[in-house]
Amino acid sequence: MTTDKQSANNPVFERRESEARSYCRGFPTTFAKAQGSIMTATDGTEYIDFLAGCSSLNYGHNDADMKSALVEHITDDGIAHGLDMYTEEKAKWLEAYENIVLKPRGMDDYKIMMTGPTGTNAVEAAMKLARKITGRRNIISFTNGFHGMTMGSLSLTGNAGKRGGAGGGHLGDVTHMPYEGAMGDVDTLKLIETMLNNSSSGVDAPAAFIFEPVQGEGGLNAASKEWIQGIAKLAKEHGALLIVDDIQAGIGRTGKYFGIEDMGVEPDLITQAKSLSGFGLPFACLLIKREHDVWKPAEHNGTFRGNTHAFVTGRVALEKYWADKDAMEASIAEKSQILEDGLKKVAELIPNAYLKGRGFMRGVDVGTGELAEDICGRAFDKGLIIETSGADDEVVKVLAALNIPNDVLKRGLDIVLEATREALNENKKIAAE
Numbered sequence: 001m002t003t004d005k006q007s008a009n010n011p012v013f014e015r016r017e018s019e020a021r022s023y024c025r026g027f028p029t030t031f032a033k034a035q036g037s038i039m040t041a042t043d044g045t046e047y048i049d050f051l052a053g054c055s056s057l058n059y060g061h062n063d064a065d066m067k068s069a070l071v072e073h074i075t076d077d078g079i080a081h082g083l084d085m086y087t088e089e090k091a092k093w094l095e096a097y098e099n100i101v102l103k104p105r106g107m108d109d110y111k112i113m114m115t116g117p118t119g120t121n122a123v124e125a126a127m128k129l130a131r132k133i134t135g136r137r138n139i140i141s142f143t144n145g146f147h148g149m150t151m152g153s154l155s156l157t158g159n160a161g162k163r164g165g166a167g168g169g170h171l172g173d174v175t176h177m178p179y180e181g182a183m184g185d186v187d188t189l190k191l192i193e194t195m196l197n198n199s200s201s202g203v204d205a206p207a208a209f210i211f212e213p214v215q216g217e218g219g220l221n222a223a224s225k226e227w228i229q230g231i232a233k234l235a236k237e238h239g240a241l242l243i244v245d246d247i248q249a250g251i252g253r254t255g256k257y258f259g260i261e262d263m264g265v266e267p268d269l270i271t272q273a274k275s276l277s278g279f280g281l282p283f284a285c286l287l288i289k290r291e292h293d294v295w296k297p298a299e300h301n302g303t304f305r306g307n308t309h310a311f312v313t314g315r316v317a318l319e320k321y322w323a324d325k326d327a328m329e330a331s332i333a334e335k336s337q338i339l340e341d342g343l344k345k346v347a348e349l350i351p352n353a354y355l356k357g358r359g360f361m362r363g364v365d366v367g368t369g370e371l372a373e374d375i376c377g378r379a380f381d382k383g384l385i386i387e388t389s390g391a392d393d394e395v396v397k398v399l400a401a402l403n404i405p406n407d408v409l410k411r412g413l414d415i416v417l418e419a420t421r422e423a424l425n426e427n428k429k430i431a432a433e
């Protein structure tokens with residue numbers, strides 16, 4: 001972090017904003033505007049956005065159609081906040097979700113619960129519901145999993161540093177099991193099965209299993225169809241619910257609307273957040289298999305459930321991008337290929353580096369957090385916003401908008417390549433000294 005970069009910032013941030021602030025530390029400038037996949041700082045510097053609000057901006061910044069629909073809604077005195085009362089915009093969003101997302105995927109059997117507006121609220125609701133339905137406490141989550149920062153979601157999260165924010169230690173009623181590939185060649189399904197079948201293993205019968213189809217924060221580990229089906233089978237056999245946390249891997253990120261689409265499983269509960277509004281507005285929900293919708297009225301409440309402005313932009317996002325599912329999937333597939341080709345060139349520069357992730361949610365494991373952070377820092381100096389992921393931040397991770405123009409995507413990938421070359425040369429120089 002250089003001082004001239006820091007001077008691009010108003011000192012009020014350091015003076016007044018809590019030390020908990022995070023992303024601003026890796027991208028030390030003040031941003032003023034954003035359009036599509038470009039963010040512009042106060043000093044006029046333009047940055048290509050390979051972070052996309054951690055996949056909250058899958059359609060880029062300030063999409064023209066979402067923006068005009070929202071401006072019109074506000075100008076016409078449309079409802080801004082209505083608790084969870086029936087509103088015209090909620091009806092329109094529900095109908096769009098039903099017709100564009102659920103029905104074409106044979107998912108007519110799901111109901112939609114409006115939770116508090118951030119992802120962790122949807123996870124908390126899923127945990128509560130699984131425990132309420134089964135009368136059991138234990139929930140099985142996985143190594144490197146990330147599910148949010150409130151106490152329940154945090155208890156599911158693997159990262160010790162994140163759990164440290166709550167004073168550290170085990171937060172209770174959760175068993176962490178190895179995700180696919182977490183133990184090299186060991187069959188983790190077999191291991192979990194053994195633990196669950198042995199009544200003296202110390203693992204309590206679970207209320208639910210929760211996993212991410214691709215681990216967003218935990219290093220872009222991507223579960224196979226076989227493993228996902230294996231977990232679904234174990235859940236069924238042991239009377240546990242299957243919760244898929246699709247907050248980061250969903251909404252097109254892995255190539256289809258859902259991260260588990262075409263995997264041959266029917267989760268009991270699916271969380272949605274991040275890009276649900278399409279516009280970067282807070283909005284989360286929980287998809288519930290109809291038979292599990294056993295909530296009593298107001299049993300899970302909250303002031304901000306269903307964000308009316310997000311209903312407007314989220315509906316436009318579905319109509320604009322997903323009404324033609326095949327075209328959208330083909331477009332993501334094309335960009336995913338460009339991404340893979342670009343990242344392969346990066347991986348080739350580094351001994352033992354390899355690609356991770358699936359679809360348009362990919363990165364390169366460069367071996368160490370130091371190198372990954374060096375690459376991301378240099379990339380920022382060259383006009384690219386990109387982050388690391390993984391237990392030791394060892395993965396350089398790309399979360400570009402799904403509609404990033406191909407030439408901008410390629411320019412961003414060129415910057416990653418150049419930043420990697422520089423970082424490696426610098427390391428060589430230091431080693432020679």
Ligand SMILES: *Cc1c(COP(=O)(O)O)cnc(C)c1O
Nearest residue numbers: 118119120146147148216247248
């Ligand atoms: C981001 C994320 C969450 C938490 O969402 P928030 O909106 O930050 O509360 C939960 N699960 C996954 C997989 C996520 O990526």
